[in-house]
Each structure stands twice: as structure tokens, then as C-alpha cells.
Amino acid sequence: MGLLNGLAxxxxxxxxxxxxxxxxxxxxxxxxxxxxxxxxxxQVRAIAARSTDAAVCLVxxxxxxxxxxxxxxxxIVAALLDATGAPPEWAHAHAAxxxxxIRQLLASAAHTPAEVVAQLADDPEKDVVAEAARSPAMxxxxxxxxxxxxxxxxxxxLAANEATPGGVLAALARDGARPPAEACPGCDGTHxxxxxxxxxxxxxxxxxxxxxxxxxxxxxxxxxxxxxxxHPDSWVRWAVAARPDLPQDEYARLATDPVPxxxxxxxxxxxxxxxxxxxxxxxxxxxxxxxxMHNPNVPLDILTGLAATTRTGPTPLSRLAAEIEATPPQALxxxxxxxxAVLPRIAGATxxxxxxxxxxxxxxxxxxxxxxxxxxxxxxxxxxxxxxxAVLQAVARNxxxxxxxxxxxxxxxxxxxxxxxxxxxxCPADLLLRIATLRPPAKLALREIARHPNxxxxxxxxxxxxxxxxxxxxxxxxxDAGTLIALLDDGVAEAAANPSLPRDVMRALIQAPVS
Numbered sequence: 022m023g024l025l026n027g028l029a030x031x032x033x034x035x036x037x038x039x040x041x042x043x044x045x046x047x048x049x050x051x052x053x054x055x056x057x058x059x060x061x062x063x064q065v066r067a068i069a070a071r072s073t074d075a076a077v078c079l080v081x082x083x084x085x086x087x088x089x090x091x092x093x094x095x096x097i098v099a100a101l102l103d104a105t106g107a108p109p110e111w112a113h114a115h116a117a118x119x120x121x122x123i124r125q126l127l128a129s130a131a132h133t134p135a136e137v138v139a140q141l142a143d144d145p146e147k148d149v150v151a152e153a154a155r156s157p158a159m160x161x162x163x164x165x166x167x168x169x170x171x172x173x174x175x176x177x178x179l180a181a182n183e184a185t186p187g188g189v190l191a192a193l194a195r196d197g198a199r200p201p202a203e204a205c206p207g208c209d210g211t212h213x214x215x216x217x218x219x220x221x222x223x224x225x226x227x228x229x230x231x232x233x234x235x236x237x238x239x240x241x242x243x244x245x246x247x248x249x250x251x252h253p254d255s256w257v258r259w260a261v262a263a264r265p266d267l268p269q270d271e272y273a274r275l276a277t278d279p280v281p282x283x284x285x286x287x288x289x290x291x292x293x294x295x296x297x298x299x300x301x302x303x304x305x306x307x308x309x310x311x312x313x314m315h316n317p318n319v320p321l322d323i324l325t326g327l328a329a330t331t332r333t334g335p336t337p338l339s340r341l342a343a344e345i346e347a348t349p350p351q352a353l354x355x356x357x358x359x360x361x362a363v364l365p366r367i368a369g370a371t372x373x374x375x376x377x378x379x380x381x382x383x384x385x386x387x388x389x390x391x392x393x394x395x396x397x398x399x400x401x402x403x404x405x406x407x408x409x410x411a412v413l414q415a416v417a418r419n420x421x422x423x424x425x426x427x428x429x430x431x432x433x434x435x436x437x438x439x440x441x442x443x444x445x446x447x448c449p450a451d452l453l454l455r456i457a458t459l460r461p462p463a464k465l466a467l468r469e470i471a472r473h474p475n476x477x478x479x480x481x482x483x484x485x486x487x488x489x490x491x492x493x494x495x496x497x498x499x500x501d502a503g504t505l506i507a508l509l510d511d512g513v514a515e516a517a518a519n520p521s522l523p524r525d526v527m528r529a530l531i532q533a534p535v536s
Contacts, residue, residue: 039057106132
């Protein structure tokens with residue numbers, strides 16, 4: 022991110038400088054500006070006139086409506102059809118575009134008329150047809166036609182579409198539908214197939230992919246799911262294991278599946294009955310036990326029994342989802358900080374259960390209760406005086422811990438609790454400064470302080486030596502102008518997004534941008 026991109030995010034940017042930035046911006050900068058919440062109607066029109074990419078962003082952010090455009094730009098029309106809708110004639114006009122990417126966009130849009138989707142389902146490009154197969158405008162007639170498409174990619178898209186009729190989904194789940202497909206990504210010659218796409222002429226891998234999509238589709242009929250639960254391929258069984266609507270005897274059978282990933286999905290599934298969950302507590306695979314701890318219906322005695330030996334961090338399933346979605350680790354943890362989230366079963370615990378947990382002889386069990394944000398005050402006080410540093414780390418983020426107790430925790434345990442204390446939303450400014458000046462520095466604590474609303478200029482200054490903390494601190498409104506200018510000179514774009522940035526400095530960035 023460059024300095025001007027940072028400035029584009031600055032909530033205090035005056036309207037006249039915003040106009041100047043629009044006039045000076047390239048496509049990337051205009052994209053950033055399109056996501057602002059304070060754009061005037063004139064500024065929206067100016068951005069849309071200068072960049073189609075930015076106009077698409079404006080559509081998705083709700084700034085640009087069909088009434089604001091003339092329908093000639095196909096990408097803007099496709100974005101409108103996906104977001105809020107557009108006149109049907111616009112969709113018809115662009116459905117014959119010579120650009121297959123435009124036809125794909127139209128086919129995938131949520132509000133493309135059904136007759137246009139049907140037209141695109143006959144497209145010579147299979148990628149366009151696959152997008153049509155995902156359309157929410159799917160009809161029974163079109164679904165039956167696409168289920169016979171010669172390419173498995175189209176059938177896989179149809180199997181993932183919740184608008185696909187149950188009978189068609191059952192046929193796809195059974196064997197990929199009939200007649201057998203003629204091509205798949207492993208043999209169509211369009212690219213070098215991955216190992217899992219390998220094809221020996223029967224398209225077996227692709228058919229399994231179709232069945233996996235049907236297994237995860239909430240519209241797939243229950244009888245088809247039972248058949249898929251006994252599928253020889255573990256990927257299909259894995260998809261079925263996450264379903265909320267299997268018979269309990271099928272869950273019980275999948276709980277003993279030889280493939281750990283299938284058992285992970287069963288252990289995490291809140292639809293699985295208590296008897297099966299209890300049976301899984303003895304599973305020797307740590308990932309299974311971890312998923313079990315995150316199940317909101319796990320019996321409390323099972324949860325406390327596992328707590329002493331099993332990490333409560335992100336499960337194998339959530340780590341995989343994060344990898345697929347490129348989700349940052351913070352998204353897997355408690356909101357507002359980097360500490361572990363409250364386990365679902367603990368979040369739903371009664372007051373008596375919380376008291377039982379908080380007074381356990383086992384530190385790991387007390388930790389479970391210590392993370393609960395609704396702990397009664399006497400339990401907060403008791404856990405904040407716990408002799409175990411790990412318990413203190415867990416309770417240190419609780420906003421009901423008194424400032425005096427926070428000070429005592431830091432005195433007794435130093436860097437071991439510094440990060441958690443700095444992540445407490447009510448941590449006082451003097452304690453943040455004390456944490457920021459610890460030696461050796463607590464890097465995780467510095468990154469918490471850099472985002473903390475109570476942090477003062479001196480505490481933030483102590484954060485600047487750490488690269489990650491420095492970037493976060495660059496946005497903090499408590500930084501003084503001199504420090505902000507020094508950060509800008511150092512190329513820290515986040516400083517340009519700081520609402521305390523002086524107006525004359527903002528103007529100078531626009532007139533003579535520093536890269």
C-alpha cells in the first residue's frame with residue numbers, strides 16, 4: 022500500500038482534498054476511494070467516469086445504482102445484476118457479447134433473468150455454462166438439461182447449486198448423472214491436470230467431485246446422503262460428515278471412519294448426538310479431540326477431561342478453511358484481540374457450570390472459565406489472583422478485571438501476561454505505557470498497544486521499533502504530527518490514513534506524492 026492509498030482510507034480527508042485525490046488517482050487508487058462511506062453523489066459519478074473497476078466497487082458498496090448509469094458498460098451491468106438488479110433488457114443486450122468473460126459474469130450474477138441464464142447455458146464456452154449452472158435462477162427444465170452436459174465441470178457446478186431440484190441432485194449424487202460425461206478437467210486438454218484430477222477415461226475423480234458437491238448441498242435429499250455416507254472415497258464421506266441432517270446411526274458409523282478428516286467433521290458437528298460424542302472422547306487423534314472441544318453440544322465432563330491434554334486453538338477444520346480462504350490467523354481467534362476464543366460449550370454454560378469450572382483444581386479447566394466474558398465479578402476477582410500464569414493470561418482480557426489487579430498481574434508475571442493485559446479493552450493508559458516500556462520488549466503486547474484506544478503518544482512511540490506494531494500505530498489518532506510526518510518519510514502508508522494527519526500534509530501528499 023502506497024501513501025496515497027493510505028490517504029484514500031483516511032476518514033478525516035476533507036471533501037476538497039478528496040476531490041483532488043479523485044482527479045489525481047489511477048485505477049488502484051480509485052478502487053480504494055470507491056469503498057469510502059462519505060462519497061457525495063458527484064464524487065461517485067466522478068469515480069465511475071474515470072474507472073470501470075472502481076465503478077464495479079461502487080456498485081458492490083451500494084453507491085452506484087442502475088439509475089446512475091446508461092447500461093452500455095457490460096461489466097457495470099453485470100455488477101448491478103449481481104448486487105441489486107438492473108433492467109432485464111440490459112442483460113439481454115450483453116448476453117451476446119463476444120467476450121466470454123462478460124458472458125460468465127452475466128451467468129454468475131444473482132439477478133440475471135432466467136431466460137438469459139437459459140440462453141447462456143447453451144454457450145459454446147463450458148466456463149460460461151458452468152456459471153449458468155450455479156445460477157439461483159435455475160429451473161427444473163434447465164437443471165435436467167445441464168445434468169446431461171458432456172463436461173463434468175458443468176455437472177459439478179449444478180451439484181453445488183441449492184436451486185437445483187432434489188431429483189436432479191439425487192441423480193448427480195448417485196453416479197454423476199446419465200448419460201456418462203464425455204470430458205473432465207483431467208482429460209479435456211485445457212491444462213496440465215493436478216494429481217487429484219487424474220483421469221483414465223472414466224472421469225472417476227471428477228465424478229467424485231460431483232458427488233462431494235452434492236453431499237455438501239443443503240437441497241440434496243436425505244436418501245441420497247445416506248448412500249454418500251457409505252461412499253468408498255473419503256472426500257465424499259468427509260463432505261457428508263459435516264451435514265446436519267443424517268440419521269444418528271450414520272453419524273455413529275462415520276465416527277469410526279479410518280480417515281481422520283472424516284472423524285474431525287463428525288466431532289465438530291453439532292447435529293451429532295451426545296452418545297456418539299462421548300464415544301469419540303477416546304479417539305487417539307489430537308485433531309479429533311480438538312474438534313470435539315469446539316462442538317457446542319459436547320458434554321461438559323468430556324470437555325473438562327480433554328482440557329488438560331488438548332489445545333483449544335483453531336481446529337484442523339478451521340485451519341483448513343483459513344488456508345482455503347487465505348484468512349489471517351486473527352480471524353480464528355477472539356474478536357478484538359489475538360487470544361483464544363471462548364469455546365462454544367463454555368459460551369453457553371450456565372452460571373452454576375461456570376462456577377464449577379472456575380473453582381476446579383485443574384488449571385486448564387479454570388482457563389476455560391476465565392475466557393468467558395460474562396463471568397460474575399467474584400469469579401473474575403478470584404481468577405485474576407490465580408497462582409497459575411496461564412489462567413491469568415486467560416482472564417487478563419476480561420474488561421471487569423480491576424486496574425489494580427492488572428497492575429499486580431504485570432508485577433508478578435511480567436511478559437507472560439503483558440500481551441493479554443494489553444489486549445484488555447479497558448486497560449488504562451498508564452499500564453499500557455508500563456507494558457510498552459518493558460525490557461526486553463513484549464512484541465505481541467506492542468502490537469496490541471498499537472491498536473488500543475487508550476494508548477497515549479509515549480506508549481505508541483515505544484511501539485514504533487517493532488515493524489508490525491509500527492504500521493498499526495501509524496493509524497492511531499494519539500500520534501503527534503511530528504511522529505506521523507517521520508513515519509510518512511519512512512514510507513509507512515498507514516500514517517497517511519491517520520485522522521490526525523494535518524491538512525497541509527494531506528495536500529502535500531496529493532500534490533507531490535512520496536512513494
